[in-house]
Amino acid sequence: MRLTSARLRAALLAAASLTLVAAALPPAQPLGIGDRLFPTLGNPGYDVLAYDLSFAYRSNDAPLDAVTVITARTLEPLERVNLDFTHGKVAAAEVNGQPAAFESAGEDLVLTPRTPLPRGAALHITVRHTSDPRGRGDGGWVTTGDGLAMANQADAAHRVFPCNDHPADKAYFTFRITTPAGKTAVANGLPVAPAHRAAGGAGTTWIYRSHHPMATELAQVSIGDSAVVRRTGPRDLPIRDVVPAADRERLEKWLKKTPAHLEWMEQRVGRYPFETYGVLIAGANTGFELETQTLSLFERSIFTDTAYPEWYVESIMVHELAHQWFGDSVTPRTWSDLWLNEGHATWYEALYADGLGKYSLERRMREAYQRSDQWRAAGGPPAEPKAAAPGQKIGLFRPVVYDGAALVLYALRQKIGTAAFERLERRWVAEHADSTAGTADFIAMASQEAGTDLTAFLRPWLYGKTTPPMPGHPEWSGPKRV
Numbered sequence: 001m002r003l004t005s006a007r008l009r010a011a012l013l014a015a016a017s018l019t020l021v022a023a024a025l026p027p028a029q030p031l032g033i034g035d036r037l038f039p040t041l042g043n044p045g046y047d048v049l050a051y052d053l054s055f056a057y058r059s060n061d062a063p064l065d066a067v068t069v070i071t072a073r074t075l076e077p078l079e080r081v082n083l084d085f086t087h088g089k090v091a092a093a094e095v096n097g098q099p100a101a102f103e104s105a106g107e108d109l110v111l112t113p114r115t116p117l118p119r120g121a122a123l124h125i126t127v128r129h130t131s132d133p134r135g136r137g138d139g140g141w142v143t144t145g146d147g148l149a150m151a152n153q154a155d156a157a158h159r160v161f162p163c164n165d166h167p168a169d170k171a172y173f174t175f176r177i178t179t180p181a182g183k184t185a186v187a188n189g190l191p192v193a194p195a196h197r198a199a200g201g202a203g204t205t206w207i208y209r210s211h212h213p214m215a216t217e218l219a220q221v222s223i224g225d226s227a228v229v230r231r232t233g234p235r236d237l238p239i240r241d242v243v244p245a246a247d248r249e250r251l252e253k254w255l256k257k258t259p260a261h262l263e264w265m266e267q268r269v270g271r272y273p274f275e276t277y278g279v280l281i282a283g284a285n286t287g288f289e290l291e292t293q294t295l296s297l298f299e300r301s302i303f304t305d306t307a308y309p310e311w312y313v314e315s316i317m318v319h320e321l322a323h324q325w326f327g328d329s330v331t332p333r334t335w336s337d338l339w340l341n342e343g344h345a346t347w348y349e350a351l352y353a354d355g356l357g358k359y360s361l362e363r364r365m366r367e368a369y370q371r372s373d374q375w376r377a378a379g380g381p382p383a384e385p386k387a388a389a390p391g392q393k394i395g396l397f398r399p400v401v402y403d404g405a406a407l408v409l410y411a412l413r414q415k416i417g418t419a420a421f422e423r424l425e426r427r428w429v430a431e432h433a434d435s436t437a438g439t440a441d442f443i444a445m446a447s448q449e450a451g452t453d454l455t456a457f458l459r460p461w462l463y464g465k466t467t468p469p470m471p472g473h474p475e476w477s478g479p480k481r482v
């Protein structure tokens with residue numbers, strides 16, 4: 001009886017106003033998928049298949065007009081659909097072609113469709129909104145001297161567009177960017193068609209599409225007075241760099257290094273996983289470089305400030321390139337698995353510097369070993385890092401997940417030998433390509449390649465408060481451990 005009356009009530013309410021439908025449900029609240037470090041990131045109940053993002057840019061002083069279209073399917077019956085979105089104004093929302101009620105709850109945008117959605121239903125969401133590059137940067141849009149770039153890691157994609165903002169839900173992306181005449185827009189993936197005059201004749205529209213699924217945190221849109229520099233890499237891979245037009249010639253000495261970096265990485269871990277690669281050099285002081293998929297973001301100053309030695313700059317280029325395999329093609333299942341991104345990227349960065357004869361891997365790892373206990377005390381163990389302090393979102397990116405995690409890989413190589421370690425690295429990126437994977441998967445695969453269960457060896461390295469003895473280097477533990 002109650003069921004029937006509830007159904008009747010739902011039918012009556014569906015025929016009434018949208019506000020009444022919303023009022024009939026409990027208050028909207030921010031939801032998450034249970035990430036230990038970001039409890040309200042991501043949303044339960046659906047799987048996004050594709051994002052189609054349209055942005056109309058005027059200047060850095062005005063919000064962009066945006067339309068986000070999400071194609072998804074429900075994994076459970078849903079009366080509401082939570083998206084992650086903040087820092088923009090929503091004008092309208094539709095679910096499956098019908099207007100939907102919408103409201104904000106924390107950093108979630110909560111949609112209430114006219115009728116509840118069953119499990120396994122196709123879900124087509126359209127949100128008309130603004131995307132605001134202004135305000136103090138906490139990730140999302142980055143303002144540059146001549147336009148915008150994007151830096152969404154770890155949890156800032158939803159400051160730019162409504163999404164299921166967790167790397168566990170990867171999807172295909174299409175970008176449609178309209179710019180004033182004279183500006184150039186580039187995004188992840190490859191152009192779908194040549195840039196064309198925008199509808200209505202005002203400016204130019206640029207369309208790009210990712211050929212592989214991508215995490216929201218890896219989205220990139222660059223708008224600026226840019227030169228797009230093209231060359232080819234291994235197997236004719238299209239390489240596309242995006243640089244300030246005025247610096248094009250000055251930066252060529254760095255840009256031309258990428259094909260050799262790609263060959264170097266491919267020799268170690270196998271074929272490059274995406275349709276294109278390149279560097280985006282932005283006139284901004286971000287304080288970090290970022291492995292946005294197919295188009296890594298770099299600050300201009302790292303290439304133009306002569307204080308950085310050449311080997312160091314190259315090793316940072318290799319770090320971001322290595323992330324295309326470790327972090328982008330294989331994304332972390334939870335943010336506690338961040339060490340799988342940064343540990344591997346740091347590993348190849350260090351190995352590259354070692355190969356240049358500038359800074360040996362063994363010296364770097366010995367130095368990391370000396371600091372590892374201190375890093376663990378400050379940031380938690382590599383695979384269970386402490387959450388960032390409020391308002392310090394990139395505070396998650398501490399030494400323990402960089403050199404502290406590369407040290408775990410070094411310990412593993414010491415334990416199982418170089419041949420098994422290299423097999424593991426290749427297999428990891430091959431079997432988990434275009435997917436997500438976590439720490440338990442890595443321990444399992446390492447054990448298979450070693451032919452012995454490594455759980456008892458790896459767990460203290462990944463989860464211990466202190467650093468275990470280094471295999472093959474008893475002298476590193478030294479007197480302090482007596």
Ligand SMILES: [Zn+2]
Pocket residue numbers: 319323341342345
């Ligand atoms: Zn990194």
